[in-house]
Amino acid sequence: MSRQVVIIGAGAAGIAAARRLLAERVNVHVMEAEAIPGGRCITDTTSLGHPFDRGGSWIHSAAINPMAELARQQGAEIIEDDPGALRAVVRGHARLNDDEFKAYVSAWRGLADSRAHATTATIDPAMDTFLPGEPWGPYIRHVVALLSGVDPAVCSAEDFSRFERAPGEWLLPEGQGSLLAAAADSLPIAFENPVHRIDYGSDPIQVHTRRGTIEAAAVIVTVSTAVLAAGTLAFDPGLPASLRDAIDGLPLGLLNKVGIAVRADSPLAAPGPVLMHHASADEAVMIRPGFANQPVVCGLVGGSFADALERQGPGAATAACLESLRAVYGGAITRDLGPSVETTWRSHPWSLGAYSAALPGHSGARDVLAAGLDQRLLFAGEATDPTLFSSVGGAWRSGIRAAEQYLAASGQRSIPA
Secondary structure (H helix, E strand, O other): OOEEEEOOOEEEEHHHHHHHHHHHOOOOOEEEEOOOOOOOOOOOOOOOOOOOEEEOOOOOOOOHHHHHHHHHHHHOOOOOOOOOOOOEEEEEEOOOOOHHHHHHHHHHHHHHOOOOHHOOOOOOHHHHHHHOOOOOHHHHHHHHHHHOOOHHHEEEEEHHHOOHHHHOEEOOOOOHHHHHHHHHHHOOOEOOOOOOEEEEOOOOOOEEOOEEEEEEEEEEHHHHHHHHHHOOEEEOOOOOOOHHHHHOOOOOOOEEEEEEEEOOOOOOOOOEEEEEEEEEOEEEEEEEEEHHHEEEEEEEEEHHHHHHHHHHHHHHHHHHHHHHHHHHHHHHHHHHHEEEEEHHHHHHHOOOOEEEEEOOOOOOOHHHHHHHOOOEEEOOOHHHHOOOOHHHHHHHHHHHHHHHHHHHHOOOOOOOO
């Protein structure tokens, strides 16, 4: 019988699982569909002339986030940067006055800190249950879209409230994706080799890839829940209803970025106030000048607005960002702008979205998926982490957890308390 473990996906979860198992001298093979490691955390070093994370950027809750320790180990430069440190809001072309801004931020903070509301609920309601009324409700719903990737009506309030807040919000000038690329160096990864079927009813398990079939004692699946739901990866026998329901209850939301290089003498080149621009109640672009201490302005769009822009085709998100920049800084600001890049994670065939958000009534789905099946078919990835979901750190931590599950089941090592 084969004693090797096959890991599907060389993102944060797959890299962490491989490193943990190799430390215990387990024979490991990682299958990756792309030509590079990182999954949904890739640092683009060419498009803008400066490092730019196309996917996960922040090391959230750094005090408990394993990516923080990886950054220290690699000697990465670290910037304290609160992603929610809003400084101004513009509706149309008018900036909110001081009283309006205070009311907006109060509504923002009240919604984001929904734990007390969610835990008193007898059911698992949607986040729109807690939206404020007029005038800020139609605008504040974009808080959920930017944090979870989905609109409040399809976001579990219980799940939303479980994200663990701890000190430290870090950005890395060289990019978080660069940490993963370095951590993947020398791992046994077969790139451009997607897996299309797992026959886990056989012993050993048969893993069918583009380049042939490989046997395994256990498989750790780290692909996104959206890819699992799409059936891109087939299972024989089919997954039990409990796992299918968990996958369906954790769809991927969408957060896309627009990065634009700017002139060194531009007011957008240095880190500055975080701005929110609402061209209408249905459109919200967050603007971050001097992103990660680089001469780059970053625009972020989330939820249904991001989906709508991506469906419009290439350039639509960039156009929305440019509209916001002109509304906030004036039309002349476009003279400061250079090359740009935009992400389209919903269209990405090996991701099909940005990160997971539990549907209302499905706040327990993460635990179900993390339990796996008979310790031979295990699942990892940000969607399976109970409190750091939607983050690179949560994905990394889930890879360690899945590796420990295999080690405990195989008698090679017990799971630590």
